[in-house]
Amino acid sequence: MSCIERKLAELQKRGEAALIPFVTAGDPNLATTLKILRALDKGGADCIELGIPFSDPTADGPTIQRSSERALKNGLSLPRIFQLVRQFRRTSEVPIILFGYFNPIFHYGLESFCRAAARAGADGILCVDLPPEESAELKRWTDAQGLDLIFLLSPTSGPDRVQLVAGKGRGFIYYVSVTGVTGARQALDDQLRSQVARVRRATSLPVGVGFGISTPKQAAWIAGFADAAVVGSALVERIEKAKGGAEKARCAGAFVSELKRAMKQVVKRS
Amino acid sequence: MPALTELERAYAQARRDPSFRKEFQHYLRQYAGRATPLYFAERLTDKLSGAKIYLKREDLCHTGAHKINNTLGQILLARRMGKERIIAETGAGQHGVATATVAARFGLECEIFMGKEDVARQSLNVFRMKLLGAKVRVVEAGSQTLKDAMNEALRDWVTHVRNTYYLIGSVAGPHPYPMMVRDFQSVIGKEARRQFLKAEGRLPDYLVACVGGGSNSMGLFYPFVSDSKVRMLGVEAAGRGLRTGKHAASILGGEVGVLHGSKSYVLQDARGQIRETHSIAAGLDYPGVGPELSYLGDRGRVRFVSATDSEAIEAIKFLAEVEGIIPALESAHAVAAVMRLAPRLAKHRTVIINLSGRGDKDMTTVGDYLGVRL
Numbered sequence: 001m002s003c004i005e006r007k008l009a010e011l012q013k014r015g016e017a018a019l020i021p022f023v024t025a026g027d028p029n030l031a032t033t034l035k036i037l038r039a040l041d042k043g044g045a046d047c048i049e050l051g052i053p054f055s056d057p058t059a060d061g062p063t064i065q066r067s068s069e070r071a072l073k074n075g076l077s078l079p080r081i082f083q084l085v086r087q088f089r090r091t092s093e094v095p096i097i098l099f100g101y102f103n104p105i106f107h108y109g110l111e112s113f114c115r116a117a118a119r120a121g122a123d124g125i126l127c128v129d130l131p132p133e134e135s136a137e138l139k140r141w142t143d144a145q146g147l148d149l150i151f152l153l154s155p156t157s158g159p160d161r162v163q164l165v166a167g168k169g170r171g172f173i174y175y176v177s178v179t180g181v182t183g184a185r186q187a188l189d190d191q192l193r194s195q196v197a198r199v200r201r202a203t204s205l206p207v208g209v210g211f212g213i214s215t216p217k218q219a220a221w222i223a224g225f226a227d228a229a230v231v232g233s234a235l236v237e238r239i240e241k242a243k244g245g246a247e248k249a250r251c252a253g254a255f256v257s258e259l260k261r262a263m264k265q266v267v268k269r270s
Numbered sequence: 271m272p273a274l275t276e277l278e279r280a281y282a283q284a285r286r287d288p289s290f291r292k293e294f295q296h297y298l299r300q301y302a303g304r305a306t307p308l309y310f311a312e313r314l315t316d317k318l319s320g321a322k323i324y325l326k327r328e329d330l331c332h333t334g335a336h337k338i339n340n341t342l343g344q345i346l347l348a349r350r351m352g353k354e355r356i357i358a359e360t361g362a363g364q365h366g367v368a369t370a371t372v373a374a375r376f377g378l379e380c381e382i383f384m385g386k387e388d389v390a391r392q393s394l395n396v397f398r399m400k401l402l403g404a405k406v407r408v409v410e411a412g413s414q415t416l417k418d419a420m421n422e423a424l425r426d427w428v429t430h431v432r433n434t435y436y437l438i439g440s441v442a443g444p445h446p447y448p449m450m451v452r453d454f455q456s457v458i459g460k461e462a463r464r465q466f467l468k469a470e471g472r473l474p475d476y477l478v479a480c481v482g483g484g485s486n487s488m489g490l491f492y493p494f495v496s497d498s499k500v501r502m503l504g505v506e507a508a509g510r511g512l513r514t515g516k517h518a519a520s521i522l523g524g525e526v527g528v529l530h531g532s533k534s535y536v537l538q539d540a541r542g543q544i545r546e547t548h549s550i551a552a553g554l555d556y557p558g559v560g561p562e563l564s565y566l567g568d569r570g571r572v573r574f575v576s577a578t579d580s581e582a583i584e585a586i587k588f589l590a591e592v593e594g595i596i597p598a599l600e601s602a603h604a605v606a607a608v609m610r611l612a613p614r615l616a617k618h619r620t621v622i623i624n625l626s627g628r629g630d631k632d633m634t635t636v637g638d639y640l641g642v643r644l
Contacts, residue, residue, distance in 0.1 A: 103544070
């Protein structure tokens with residue numbers, strides 16, 4: 001069992017869902033991101049998704065596009081992200097999932113990337129534009145390095161695809177709550193509960209839900225039927241608005257603990 | 271991904287269906303105005319005093335470029351699939367116009383994504399699209415050109431995937447698009463092959479076409495791929511010069527990467543981030559290139575050269591003056607390459623240039639470049 005799976009199983013035993021915040025690495029700089037990661041940890045994050053910025057983030061809405069642009073403008077590169085993870089690891093055991101697009105990983109080299117990610121202390125990889133059908137090469141190296149390769153499912157995924165991802169996925173299955181890109185949303189789909197139940201029947205892996213979750217209330221609702229809630233854009237937006245590194249970290253930590261508190265009040269009924 | 275699987279299945283059925291092929295042929299003939307002439311450019315040949323040059327006149331297609339061949343094929347497919355809304359990306363606006371045109375013809379809702387910079391330099395085409403009833407969405411992200419328009423169209427597609435058909439205009443993007451667009455465009459090469467055989471009683475020595483994403487070049491080249499004696503030349507946009515970094519030559523200046531769902535040559539930096547490109551021709555201003563062209567390049571079947579902005583401008587002026595034909599800035603890159611090639615060839619050699627579009631849309635850009643206020 002991987003660190004991510006163990007963490008989610010522990011929480012499951014207590015009837016709790018995991019909170020997985022997302023932040024873009026290097027937005028606006030790495031020193032700030034380190035402060036934010038530590039604040040997220042303190043605030044109650046169960047795992048952290050660390051975004052690897054990409055020039056053409058086709059799965060992301062405007063909030064994360066802007067944050068990627070800010071990070072890239074400051075010359076962010078993969079070796080510096082690994083360094084960031086290593087620094088964070090010195091003081092925290094919260095599982096880290098590197099979330100990114102295929103080209104920067106491919107350009108770095110799949111094997112070197114997985115080796116460096118594992119050595120830095122990352123636990124999982126989520127490559128948002130790499131469908132499971134094309135993932136064999138990357139999976140060979142994530143498996144070899146003991147990294148969880150996490151896949152996405154969405155409301156348009158048919159039964160065959162659910163099976164495929166249930167077979168290949170590690171860590172957890174990331175269920176995309178909406179058809180569309182990342183970004184905070186006013187309302188989530190009412191059918192989400194039954195859709196997650198459908199995925200759950202096909203797999204023994206935990207099922208996390210992400211895309212569009214932006215309020216403590218929504219996160220709490222998700223916690224009622226899923227194993228994890230991922231909150232990205234709403235958090236990145238707060239970081240964007242806060243002025244200065246210390247203030248950004250404080251806002252991020254406060255938001256995460258607010259989300260976590262709301263989620264804890266829910267007893268899971270599954 | 272499920273949307274791509276659905277599309278792949280629908281296209282596999284359609285291409286086997288004689289009634290689909292018949293319908294496509296009908297509209298190519300009656301609506302797009304095919305077959306386009308394969309025109310012997312006598313004065314151009316004389317002036318360059320080398321190989322005998324023919325022009326495949328795609329500029330004479332309805333809407334003024336080869337783009338209509340593909341949009342007709344795909345709109346018929348979209349109708350078969352029961353989609354109500356069409357979206358497309360566009361650079362020069364030619365594909366946007368061609369998409370808006372067929373959407374109007376078949377009464378479908380249409381939205382075109384176009385980078386802000388391209389909207390500024392192709393205002394005539396923006397107006398044409400609006401006149402055709404399409405909504406034009408101005409994309410302000412990234413470099414505000416074709417790749418960003420494609421990003422935004424992909425985002426829209428995943429959001430409205432159930433009722434929306436994404437009509438990609440180039441042989442790029444995820445499978446099955448590169449194959450499908452190539453098939454629809456290969457009418458260019460099939461016609462040219464037949465027409466050339468009739469005119470000269472043999473196959474041409476050279477085929478020359480400009481390469482951005484690669485749809486017009488694949489369309490001309492594909493039916494000749496197994497004719498090993500026919501040489502193929504793809505002309506990439508060298509912008510202000512390959513060494514300046516301000517260009518859009520993905521094969522000559524890029525590395526293998528994955529962009530918009532296909533593995534091919536991509537202009538990228540040392541970190542694998544996609545680079546901003548430059549070409550005076552908006553239709554060539556794209557950091558990737560069709561995967562099949564990369565493959566044919568690697569195999570040595572297609573040779574790639576480039577032409578700069580200023581060579582393209584010279585080529586427009588030259589062709590306009592000697593043949594009375596004003597090519598699109600994109601197609602002018604192919605003409606520029608032939609202006610270098612033809613004089614080095616013997617008189618019995620033959621060349622076909624794919625004149626993929628007409629230059630009316632570029633008059634403001636050309637005027638600006640030459641310092642003439644229109």
